Every structure is written in C-alpha cells, then in structure tokens.
Amino acid sequence: MLDLNLEGREPIARELHAALRQQILRGVLVPGTAISEAPIAGRLSVSRTPVREVFRRLADEGLLEIRPQVGTFVAPIRLSAVHDGQFVRETLECRTVRLAAEAAGRDGAGLAGQLEAQRLAVAARDEVAFFGSDERLHSELTRLAGRPAVWDVIQGVKVQLDRVRYLSFASQDWFEMLLVEHERLVERVLDGDADGAEAVMRGHLRTVFAAIERLLHSKPEFFSPRR
Template identity: 30%
Template sequence: MVLYDKFEKESGKDYAYRVLRENIMSLELNPGELLSEIELSEKLGISRTPIREVLMKLKSEHLIEVKPQSGTYVSLIDLDLVQEARFMRFTLEEKVLKLACENFSEELFVELEKNLYAQQIIADMDGGEKEFHKLDNHFHELFFLGVNKENVWKSILNISTHYNRMRILSQAEDSKRDVVEQHREFIEVIKNKNIDRVESLISEHMRYTKNSWEHLLKEDNESHNFFKINK
C-alpha cells in the first residue's frame, strides 16, 4: 500500500479514506485482497474505530466487501457495474461532444491539446499506465467542463469505480499510441465542428475499449481472478 502526504488540516479519518480509496482505484491493493483493520490502523496511524468507519464508507461505494466469518476484502471488479458505467459514460459523452461541436471553451481546448501532448510522451515510454490513465480520464473530463457539465462528469466518476479499475488493468497491455490517435480525432472533431462524425467516433471508441479488456477475462490470464463474473 502506498502512503501519501497528509493534507493540511486533514483529519485522520479523511486521510485514511483518501489513501485507501486511491490504493484500491490504482490497484496498489488488488481486487480480492484481504484487509486487516489492525494492520491498516498501524500503517495509517489512527485507531481502529475510524478505520472501521472508512471501510464501511468504501463498502457503500462497492469498493470493499465484508464476508461474515471470513474478513474484509477489496471488492472484485464486477462486470455488471463495469457495463453500467460504460453505458452511462459513452451515452452522455456523445451528447457532450455534440454540444462541444457547437460551442466549446477556447481555454479548455488548449488544455485538451496540452493533455494530448502529455499522452504522447507517456505513450512512448515503458510503463506509465497509471499516469496515462489519469491523463486519459482528465482528457474526457475536459469535454464536460468545456460545455459546463462538470456535475455530470462527477456522476459518471461515482459510478465508474469498477470501470476505471478495469481500464487500468487493460492499459498495461493496450497500445497507448492507438488511444492517442483516437484522442487526436476527438480534438479534430471539436475543432472542425464535425458533429456528424460524433456518433461513429464514440462507437469506435466504445468498441476499442471493450475489445481491449476481453483477454483479461480468459482463465489463463493472471488477472482472471480479479473479476466477479455474474451468471
């Protein structure tokens, strides 16, 4: 588990929540990993009562699973929740991109281009999956910010905890350059106000995203046990 610097005036409970959530979302704590209240209390330097409260909060976010007579575990990646988030994200993003073709913040368009440049640098490096994932997420966030739909993006993030863990897993093996080229086309669509291209572009991006993780579910893949596959 990675420990982060504590923010000024951040309470012990808030710090524990932030550290645990970040470690779960970044896969520093693997899906299915057993968590010990005693060990967490020692590592994070707070008592077990706030640790227990943090774990219950994470449980309400579907990131922690408590098994009676067994223990507390990082939740497996639930494929049903992945599909729900995927549906919500791409359905809303299509609408947002169409709005962006009509009117988009010039300042945030520059931020899109800066983000894409940073993606290019990471794409040409070995590793860097987690940094690339952050850039990727922020790239898509900028679409929503650029058309004043910040709270819509926040809603998407709330439902995307399992989806984003899946993306981090797949991005370890994805061609980052392919993603960069897709993102370059997003920028061109907005720049040229090519609203008629939006639906096909989103469909292509959806297919690429889904295809990029299908191999993770195969039984011979080392990540296979990270998933909850609902029958």
C-alpha cells in the first residue's frame, strides 16, 4: 500500500523521493509492484513533472525499473550490488574504526547515546528507530576518526545492502545480535583497542552474508534472479 502522507515541510519532489525510497527500502513496496506517475500526481495535486523526476532518481539508485511503453516497477534486490556495498563498507569502515580507536581525546557520549537508543528500539521492536540509530552510530565513528566525509561515500553505494538490512529486522534475534555487536564495537573503540575494533567491525559487516542466505529461502521474491 503506497503511503503518501507527506508533511509538506520541504519541496514536494524531495519529500516524495524520501517517502518512496523509504517504503522500498523497508520492503513495504515489494519488487514488481507497479507505480504510476498520474495517480501520484493527482493525489498530491501537482504536475507529473516532479513525480517523473523522482522516478528517475529512484531508477538511478536501482530502486525502480522504468520500462518504456510498459510501466514503472519496484526493482528487485541485486545481489551483486549488495556485495559491492558490503565490500566498500568493510574496506572503509575497518580503516576508519582503527583511526577512531587510535584518536586522542575520544568522546564516547555520542556512541553511548546511540547504544541507549538502540536498546529502546530493540525493546519496542521499532525497526525504523533502530536503523536510524545504527546509521548514526556508524557515522559517529567516522567523525571520531576525523573522516566524516567517508560516511557520505558509503551512503552512495549501500542502497541495495540497506534493503537486505531492513528485511533482516523481521527477526528479533537479529535486532539483539546487532545491538550486542555494536556494544562490543564501542567498547573496543573507547578502550583504544584498534586491532579489536577492526576485528569486531569486520565480523559485524559480514553478518549480511548470513542474512542473504536466509532471505533467499524465506523471501525469494525480493531478489533478482540475475545475481
């Protein structure tokens, strides 16, 4: 079900892009779902031009497939893109977490705050809150490393990976496992244990491979047959 309850605080195109993107990432709009410009434009009382621009942006991100003379559909998850995103994350974040652990004068308040937010999200089974805090924790680590722009680079390559992450949240055990890993990661960083922090980060980022194997069996409809 397409939710278009936009807040109206930002330009329509920006809000629409964020809303559709979030619904695709969370699996609310499943692969193969057809969406059309005209009905959306009508519901929002806008021309089709901004809607078309949003569709193109989402297609560029690999979230929509625009088939001329046929229609526009939610794209399946491409495993090659998931693996690419994981590779970039592991390569960059293992390096930055070392820098964070080695940094003098580390301030752990931001990390501690995110861990507490994640504990609350796990208790409430709030996947959106957990995902947001997860993102902020990893972003904070790049800031502590003195390389905040690295997170912007990572954001640009992990869209398909994020879809797998959201699907994994259907399991309460997965929530709890990620929280424990984050707690261990923060502990190593604040202890100044660069080797330990890197090892925990590497293992943490590789859990997606187990998630993929499980989801290929439980939710095969989300994945492209072209690996």
